[in-house]
Amino acid sequence: SYVLTQPPSVSVAPGKTARITCGGNNIGSKSVHWYQQKPGQAPVLVIYYDSDRPSGIPERFSGSNSGNTATLTISRVEAGDEADYYCQVWDSSSDHPMFGGGTKLTVL
Amino acid sequence: QVQLQESGPGLVKPSGTLSLTCAVSGGSISSSNWWSWVRQPPGKGLEWIGEIYHSGSTNYNPSLKSRVTISVDKSKNQFSLKLSSVTAADTAVYYCARKTGTDYGDYGDWYFDLWGRGTLVTVSS
Numbered sequence: 001s002y003v004l005t006q007p008p009s010v011s012v013a014p015g016k017t018a019r020i021t022c023g024g025n026n027i028g029s030k031s032v033h034w035y036q037q038k039p040g041q042a043p044v045l046v047i048y049y050d051s052d053r054p055s056g057i058p059e060r061f062s063g064s065n066s067g068n069t070a071t072l073t074i075s076r077v078e079a080g081d082e083a084d085y086y087c088q089v090w091d092s093s094s095d096h097p098m099f100g101g102g103t104k105l106t107v108l
Numbered sequence: 109q110v111q112l113q114e115s116g117p118g119l120v121k122p123s124g125t126l127s128l129t130c131a132v133s134g135g136s137i138s139s140s141n142w143w144s145w146v147r148q149p150p151g152k153g154l155e156w157i158g159e160i161y162h163s164g165s166t167n168y169n170p171s172l173k174s175r176v177t178i179s180v181d182k183s184k185n186q187f188s189l190k191l192s193s194v195t196a197a198d199t200a201v202y203y204c205a206r207k208t209g210t211d212y213g214d215y216g217d218w219y220f221d222l223w224g225r226g227t228l229v230t231v232s233s
Contacts, residue, residue, distance in 0.1 A: 033219035035154075042203055042223040043154065054221065086154055092215040096169060099154040 002091040004100035011106045018074040020103045022087030025068060030089045032070040034063060037102075038083045046085075047072060074105070082107045110135035112204050112224035120198075120231050126191040130204030130224060137185045138162040142207040144220065145178060145189045147200040155200075159207060160187050194231045201226040 005023040012018040022032060032050050035043035045054050047063040050070065060075045074081055087100040116128035130143070137143065145157040158168035160178045168176050177190040191198060203226045209218035 031217045031219075035220075042226050043220070044223070045219065045221050048209075048219050048221070049217075088154075088219060090209070090216060090218045094170070095167060095215075097156045097218065097220075099156070102153045 001094055002089065002098050004087055004089065004098055006085075006087060006100040006103045008101070009104045009106065011108055012074075012077050013108045014077055014079060016077055018077050018081070018105055020072045020074075020085050020105065022070040022072070022100050023068055024070075024089065027068055027070050027089065028066045030065075032063065032065050033088045034072045035086045035088065036081075036083045037086065043086065077105075077107055079107050081105060110206070110222060112206065112222060114202060114204050114224045114227040116227060116229070118228060118230060120194055120229060121233055122195055122231055124194055124231075126189070126194050126198060126202075126229055126231070128189045128202055128204075128227065128229070129186050130188070131184075131186045133185070137180065137187065138182055142167075142218075143180070143187050144205045144207050146203045146205055146220070146223075147198075148203070148226075149197075149200040157189065157191075157202075196231050199229065199231045201228050 034047040036046045037043045046057050046061050050065040051063040062073045064071050084102045086102045091098045111133045113131045120126045142159045142161050144159040158178050160166045160180050175192045180187040204224045205220040206222040207218050208221045
């Protein structure tokens with residue numbers, strides 16, 4: 001099955017830019033979706049189809065995908081962005097979703 | 109707006125069957141969406157369990173397929189999960205979620221745009 005690799009943790013100072021990566025074999029040929037999960041809460045979709053934002057998600061959240069790496073970028077990071085972030089693709093060979101292991105974003 | 113709400117016992121004995129229901133409100137379960145179950149063991153990542161369409165068609169995670177049954181009750185606008193022969197490894201927060209995306213025919217590109225709040229199920233004697 002298709003494997004997605006995320007760094008366990010990323011730290012960033014308030015006001016700076018956070019970049020969370022999601023690695024996979026030729027992931028650029030797939031659509032990547034990103035979820036934010038705050039402690040004790042359900043995941044929330046923040047990016048779909050690599051770079052689209054659902055309504056209500058700030059423009060500070062953006063995504064890109066090329067080659068073997070997809071990236072979630074959070075600009076002007078705020079304390080409220082501290083959460084776990086998961087990438088997801090739909091594995092067409094098995095016809096089910098694959099999630100990355102998650103990245104804990106810490107705002108210093 | 110559509111909302112999802114999980115319900116069911118929070119404690120299940122080992123070797124027993126875990127049973128959960130997801131109520132869909134603010135919309136119809138017979139819309140053109142698939143409905144999924146996803147779980148998250150304490151301190152760990154997300155694992156997809158399976159999904160159902162309002163017609164009753166299902167897809168399951170191969171790693172759980174032998175123990176999982178997902179069903180739909182259109183009259184009650186809800187769908188359900190049964191997981192049999194549970195062990196402590198099945199202790200997790202269980203979420204129901206709505207799948208959406210694009211169907212290209214031979215394959216699809218899907219994601220989860222709506223999630224329930226989740227319910228913790230502990231397997232313990």
